[in-house]
Amino acid sequence: MEKTFRLGIIGHPVGHSLSPVMHTTAAQITGINLEYDPYDVPPINLGRFVRNIRETGIDGLNVTVPHKVAVMDHLDEITVEAERIGAVNTILREGSRLLGANTDGYGFVTSLVENAKVNPAGKKIFIYGAGGAARAICAALGVMDGVEAVIANRTVGKAEELAARMTAAGASATALGYNANNLVDSVNTADIIVNTTSVGMKGFASDALPALEGIRQGQLVVDIVYRPLVTPLLRRAAVAGADTLDGLWMLIHQGAKSFELWTEREFPANPVRERLLRELGETI
Ligand code: NAP
Numbered sequence: 648m649e650k651t652f653r654l655g656i657i658g659h660p661v662g663h664s665l666s667p668v669m670h671t672t673a674a675q676i677t678g679i680n681l682e683y684d685p686y687d688v689p690p691i692n693l694g695r696f697v698r699n700i701r702e703t704g705i706d707g708l709n710v711t712v713p714h715k716v717a718v719m720d721h722l723d724e725i726t727v728e729a730e731r732i733g734a735v736n737t738i739l740r741e742g743s744r745l746l747g748a749n750t751d752g753y754g755f756v757t758s759l760v761e762n763a764k765v766n767p768a769g770k771k772i773f774i775y776g777a778g779g780a781a782r783a784i785c786a787a788l789g790v791m792d793g794v795e796a797v798i799a800n801r802t803v804g805k806a807e808e809l810a811a812r813m814t815a816a817g818a819s820a821t822a823l824g825y826n827a828n829n830l831v832d833s834v835n836t837a838d839i840i841v842n843t844t845s846v847g848m849k850g851f852a853s854d855a856l857p858a859l860e861g862i863r864q865g866q867l868v869v870d871i872v873y874r875p876l877v878t879p880l881l882r883r884a885a886v887a888g889a890d891t892l893d894g895l896w897m898l899i900h901q902g903a904k905s906f907e908l909w910t911e912r913e914f915p916a917n918p919v920r921e922r923l924l925r926e927l928g929e930t931i
Pocket residue numbers: 712751754775776777778779780781800801802805843844845846848852854871872873894895897898899901
């Protein structure tokens with residue numbers, strides 16, 4: 648009999664995650680047996696839950712908020728990339744050993760290269776936000792040749808910390824607060840503009856990002872928020888004549904990498920996207 652992969656996602660809460668639909672759809676298309684369950688694990692139970700994976704026979708897990716950093720203490724090995732990011736979003740069980748990986752940065756870069764046909768190497772990149780997603784994105788960009796990053800965040804200290812990490816990795820990075828005099832100019836001279844903040848997310852604060860008047864034709868504007876698919880930022884970028892890329896592609900590529908680590912099978916990205924668009928209530 649063919650193996651059934653036993654997988655899931657841990658978070659708190661975890662109810663809104665698209666990962667169960669994403670991975671079960673991919674398994675149906677690929678023709679493999681796969682169970683993928685959401686596990687709502689309060690922080691106090693995290694260590695016990697992860698240690699028990701060895702006995703419960705779970706083959707792998709995705710990890711989401713708020714466990715991405717804390718889970719690292721309970722694993723046997725961490726990939727170089729996850730170590731660089733300082734967070735894990737994928738656990739792979741190899742016998743009794745638990746390996747932690749992070750596929751978020753890969754997902755972001757792959758969405759640019761495959762879906763927007765833009766290679767970030769050698770580009771000037773303006774990044775809004777310095778939270779968990781920004782850490783993964785900056786870690787991936789920081790090891791690419793010739794990236795010049797400007798990181799702007801509401802809390803400037805977090806942008807400074809991220810810029811320092813990128814600089815230590817050999818990249819060029821500077822940090823700005825939202826009231827910096829050169830904010831519009833930094834947006835305007837970038838090749839790629841990325842929103843990694845929660846601004847624009849459905850049900851979230853209706854605050855606008857600053858300095859959007861700097862967006863112009865010839866730039867690529869990326870929003871990693873994917874609820875809604877076309878965010879206020881992407882709508883504004885399209886009006887300004889810039890190219891746009893939605894955040895669902897990043898989500899799909901990070902999931903694809905996790906799926907490939909667990910199953911060693913290729914992930915069917917395009918049909919999975921169609922299924923996720925229906926799940927989000929977006930017209931195709
Ligand atoms: P996080 O660690 O909580 O970071 C939140 C970021 O948003 C911080 O930079 C924060 O600034 C900023 N922010 C929050 N509220 C703001 C406001 N009202 N005005 C200005 N800035 C504000 O969250 P995260 O995990 O990085 O996730 C951020 C977003 O990315 C979420 O919408 C999430 O769904 C999305 N995401 C998408 C993908 C994907 O695959 N497409 C992957 C991961 C995350 P301060 O530091 O000043 O608080």
